[in-house]
Each structure stands twice: as structure tokens, then as C-alpha cells.
Amino acid sequence: MPRSVRPRTERLRTGALLVRRVPFGEADLLVGLFTEQGGLISATARGARRSAKRFPALEPMHLLRVTLEIRPGAELAQLTEAAIERPRLRLAADLGRLEVAGRALRWVREIAPAHTAEQAAWSELNQLLDRLDEVSTPPPQALLAETGLRLLVAFGWGLELTQCVRCGRACDTTQSACADPARGGLVCRACGGGPVVLRPEPRERLLAAMLGGAPIPEEDVPLALDLVEGALTAHASGN
Ligand SMILES: [Zn+2]
Numbered sequence: 001m002p003r004s005v006r007p008r009t010e011r012l013r014t015g016a017l018l019v020r021r022v023p024f025g026e027a028d029l030l031v032g033l034f035t036e037q038g039g040l041i042s043a044t045a046r047g048a049r050r051s052a053k054r055f056p057a058l059e060p061m062h063l064l065r066v067t068l069e070i071r072p073g074a075e076l077a078q079l080t081e082a083a084i085e086r087p088r089l090r091l092a093a094d095l096g097r098l099e100v101a102g103r104a105l106r107w108v109r110e111i112a113p114a115h116t117a118e119q120a121a122w123s124e125l126n127q128l129l130d131r132l133d134e135v136s137t138p139p140p141q142a143l144l145a146e147t148g149l150r151l152l153v154a155f156g157w158g159l160e161l162t163q164c165v166r167c168g169r170a171c172d173t174t175q176s177a178c179a180d181p182a183r184g185g186l187v188c189r190a191c192g193g194g195p196v197v198l199r200p201e202p203r204e205r206l207l208a209a210m211l212g213g214a215p216i217p218e219e220d221v222p223l224a225l226d227l228v229e230g231a232l233t234a235h236a237s238g239n
Helices: 095-111 119-132 140-154 200-212 218-237
Strands: 010-024 028-035 039-045 063-070 077-086 177-180 196-198
Touching: 010 039, 010 077, 010 095, 010 119, 028 063, 028 095, 039 063, 095 119, 095 140, 095 218, 119 140, 140 200, 140 218, 196 200, 196 218, 200 218
Parallel strands: 039 077
Antiparallel strands: 010 028, 010 063, 028 039, 063 077, 177 196
8 A cells, every 4th residue: 555645736727927037046937826716826936037938928918828736735836837817008108097007906916815816806806907908998996996896796705885893884975974994894983983984975985896896086096995994905905
């Protein structure tokens, strides 16, 4: 009877987005990939710096198709193939759009759990990148704010904007309310309140954007981004 069975290396072929690339060893790259089927995966790309021909597709923003070899227990997977499945050339050529896309990729890199498929987050992120690649897009910051609110929902951290997260008391829809994004949404005054004041109309609009995909008007964008950043920072530090 064999005393031990060698753990089998799993081969994963999946859609992927490049979220990180850093030099590794003498000629390799360490890459972070947010993948459709395996979530966030760190991998080495051997020889990627010695020859650009080895992995010509290792660029951010484009939808990639990669093959990874994942050894059980190993911290790093090995990237064996990468090809561009859907290029996003308009996005890649526009600084304003690139900045917005880069911020969304960073969010996902910081909060996605390793080796866990996150279908909803995968769709949200790719939808954002596709829209940023269209000929004419809504203001990129507004798209980013919308995506941020929905990424929170996708990761199970959707902001509670209708009642206090502490005591559950419903918020009066005609009154301003306090929110603490780090605590997940509205916090009534009796429960200590929060640093962000939400007037009834913007609160309604953000709720519609978060749950129904309504566009966020430009005047609400800074507020929405504050809430998203506040919530993401709290979750990222908990990782
Ligand atoms: Zn309360």
C-alpha cells in the first residue's frame, strides 16, 4: 500500500484580469490574477522578463485567458499560458479611463479572498472595463462609483441605507441620516451616528444605483466614492 499519494497539480484554464505584476527572481514575474473560476490567484510567470515573447499578453485591462498550474499547499501557482481574449484598446489609450479602471482593479486586489471564485464581482468588474472601452462612456468617475457600490454587494458587504446597522431602526425617508461606511451603512444618532451625513434624495439615488443599476448623477459621485472607499478600507484591513 502506498504510504503517501503525491498531491495532484491542478490545471486551471480560466478568464483572468491582471491586477498586479512585480519582478521576481532574475527573469520572472510575480503576477496577481483575478480569475473567473478561481478568484484571486498569485502566480509566477517564468522567464517573462527574459523574453517578452514568452507572455506577450500580460497587460492589465484586457480580458485574458490563462492556464495556471496549481499545486495543493503551494503559495504560488505557475502561469503557463496567457493570451488576450478581448482587448480593450480604447480604455488602454485613455488616461482618465485607465485611472478609474486601475482603482477598481486595486479594490478587488485588496479585498477579494484568495482562491475563491467571486462570480458577481467578476461580472461587475468586467462590465466596468467593457463600458470604459466603449466609444462614448458616461463620466468614468460615475461608472466607478456605481461599480464600487455594487462590488460591495457582490462581496456580501452591501451598504445598509434603509435602517440603522446597530439597532435596526428604520430610517425616516424624509430626514437626513448619519452613515459610517466602516460599520456597513446607516448608524442612527442613538447608536452613535457616523461621519457621513446622507440627505434623503442622494440616499435614495445611491440605493437605486446599488440595487437597481441606476446611473449615479455627477453631484453624488464624491459622496458615493467616500462611502465605497470607507467600506473597502475597513474590509481590506480585516483581511
Ligand atoms: Zn441605531
